[in-house]
Amino acid sequence: MIRVAVAGAAGRMGATVCDAVTGAEDMELTGRADPELGVSVDDVLGDADVLVDFTRPDTALENIRLAVGAGVHAVVGTTGFDIAEIAAMPGDGKVLVAPNFAIGAVLMMRFATEASRIMAKAEIIELHHDRKLDAPSGTAARTAELMQGDVPIHSVRLPGLVAHQEVILGDVGQTLTIRHDSTDRTSFMPGVLLAVRRVGTLPSSPVVGLEALLFDDA
Ligand SMILES: NC(=O)c1ccc[n+]([C@@H]2O[C@H](COP(=O)([O-])OP(=O)(O)OC[C@H]3O[C@@H](n4cnc5c(N)ncnc54)[C@H](O)[C@@H]3O)[C@@H](O)[C@H]2O)c1
Numbered sequence: 424m425i426r427v428a429v430a431g432a433a434g435r436m437g438a439t440v441c442d443a444v445t446g447a448e449d450m451e452l453t454g455r456a457d458p459e460l461g462v463s464v465d466d467v468l469g470d471a472d473v474l475v476d477f478t479r480p481d482t483a484l485e486n487i488r489l490a491v492g493a494g495v496h497a498v499v500g501t502t503g504f505d506i507a508e509i510a511a512m513p514g515d516g517k518v519l520v521a522p523n524f525a526i527g528a529v530l531m532m533r534f535a536t537e538a539s540r541i542m543a544k545a546e547i548i549e550l551h552h553d554r555k556l557d558a559p560s561g562t563a564a565r566t567a568e569l570m571q572g573d574v575p576i577h578s579v580r581l582p583g584l585v586a587h588q589e590v591i592l593g594d595v596g597q598t599l600t601i602r603h604d605s606t607d608r609t610s611f612m613p614g615v616l617l618a619v620r621r622v623g624t625l626p627s628s629p630v631v632g633l634e635a636l637l638f639d640d641a
Contacts, residue, residue: 427619428454428471428495430464430486435554436477436500436608443612444475450619468493473619480504480557491516496622498615500524502561509629518629519622519636522561524614528588529633531603532566535590538599539570542592550579550587562588565632 427444431437432455444452454467464486468474474490476483480503490497491514499520509518523529539545549563558578559567566588567574586605591598605611614633621636634641 424451425449425619426451426453426470426472428452428456428464428467428474430456430467430474430476431478431501432462433457433459434477436611437475439608439612440475440477440615443609443616444619447616450616464489468495471495473498473622475499475615475619476501484508487518488512488514490514491518498618498622500611500615503557506629506631516628517622517625519618519625519633520629520631521614521618521633522565523586524611524618524633525586525603525605526614526633526637527610528562528586528603528605529614529637531588531590531601532562532569532632533634533638535566535592535601536569536571538590538592538601539572539574542599543594544572545570545574545590545592547574547576548579548589548591549576550581550584550589552584552586553580553582555580560586560588562586566590 429437444450453470456462456464456467473496475498476486477500483501483504487497491512494515496516497518547563549560559576563576589602591600
């Protein structure tokens with residue numbers, strides 16, 4: 424059994440992760456950390472093999488630092504912080520950070536990356552619920568980073584949305600639109616559970632993107 428603690432357990436994503444871990448036959452939910460629950464990340468690390476972090480841009484790095492230092496692996500979904508800082512953290516815990524754990528979003532990024540090598544120009548429109556703290560989204564920033572050329576990003580924040588992205592590519596007399604929609608937060612759970620199962624065996628750390636676990640050439 425993999426012992427899993429969740430940081431941000433009272434949040435929208437964290438609560439969904441707690442349900443998914445509870446429903447997984449090979450995992451045990453050993454801790455729920457969240458200021459809303461009066462439980463700190465330090466309190467839950469002693470009983471965990473893996474910490475899953477879905478918190479805030481201003482707290483994720485400290486949580487990862489605590490986990491790595493305690494030899495606990497970290498699966499991180501929080502977006503909007505400087506991933507480069509993870510590499511210098513002392514400790515034995517391995518880290519996988521993914522801006523998007525939905526398989527369809529990973530495929531969208533891959534197809535957009537390939538199309539950008541051939542088509543003349545591209546822009547990204549990302550649309551999220553209006554409680555999201557960061558803009559542009561981590562998914563859009565990562566997509567633009569992977570694509571060829573300068574790719575502008577437009578951010579929409581409205582109630583009623585969950586997580587959506589359109590990559591529009593243009594060339595002579597034509598456009599190509601690649602769109603992904605997460606209509607429910609359960610869309611992220613197969614990817615999160617896969618990362619929890621695999622993070623401890625990563626050959627290097629940190630690893631960015633779920634694609635590293637899905638494609639041999641990533
Ligand atoms: N990677 C992905 O696939 C993916 C998908 C959706 C959302 N996200 C990201 O996940 C993060 C969380 O999103 P959300 O909608 O669940 O937010 P949310 O505001 O609903 O939940 C965040 C929770 O973190 C808690 N928290 C704050 N500081 C903490 C700390 N130091 N330790 C533990 N918990 C702490 C808050 O009390 C809150 O309950 C955001 O950064 C969002 O962009 C990533």
